[in-house]
Amino acid sequence: MSDEHFPLHDAASAPDAKPAFEQAEQTFGMVPNLIRKMASAPALAEAYLSLNTLLQQTSMSPTEQCTLLLTVSRYHDCDYCMAAHSMTGRMTGVPDGVVDALREDRPIDDPKLEALRQFTHAMIEQRGWVDEATQQAFLDAGYTHPQMLEVILAIGLKTLSNYTNHIAGTPVDEPMAGERWTAPGA
Template sequence: MPFTEPFAEHTVETAPAGSVRALEGIAKNLGSVPPPAAKQAESPELLNGFLRMSALFESVTLEPVAREVVIMTVAARNECGLCVRMHAGKLEKLGAGKSLVAALAEQRPLESAELEAVRVFTCAVLDGRGEVDDARLEAFYAHGYTRRNALEVVLGIGTYTLSTFANRLVG
């Protein structure tokens, strides 16, 4: 039976040169480097690509809690427990209630109609692999969201699909 060696949990001292700055930045921002990020450091391109994409997603016009709804929807559907825990903490820092966090983690409808529209639209994009019918688009727009916001949801899905898949791969 073949033995597959686990991914190394890199430090600033052991990481490939291209990952060192990223690890230093993560440690500065979070106080430490989460194990999945330390393992993803094996690929500077993946780690740095995710961090750039994440920064881009943070700069979109969707409100911070709506962005977290996209992230939590992707994380819960992709069964990335670490991602769910990390972003639950971020939602709480943003002032989101525990009921919102629990509903997102459990993939249940949300009490806020506006945030539920984001969750449902995110699911529609995922389910349709990007193809969303006019009725679902109109339902999203009816809550004050725009075509730009729809594309921002796609950016969030891509960013956090990359993250959740990489987290699951590295264990």
């Protein structure tokens, strides 16, 4: 889609999105292109930012949150979010080996993170109808039943952004250009 349908808004062109722009600036130190695109529907931008804040309040560590976000974005082949979460993951201390494995859709060496990746993938692929064995493998890795619900929160958050980026053609922001990623076969 062209910018005609989904422009990169600013506060002047999308005054109803001003609260989202302010929150994004406060959260990210800038207004990412994702929020500028979402500003065509200010409620979407606000929902995304709210869910992002809620994910940070879960029991998942920053590395586990990054694992969730990259797993969902990789499954959805979202170039923008793969770049964004690769960059922020590395900035927050997620080991390069974890980020690289997630970008390449290969197993993570850490068994607990790998269980999180597999469970998240199964949740998306099976639309939440995950069998008992898959649930038990997640629990056996050290996760809890409430954390299964936190995985759903992350999937919801990323679905909002991944789908927006797909239809809006969101360009990668300059700060994340070094982490560009292209879906296989694209």
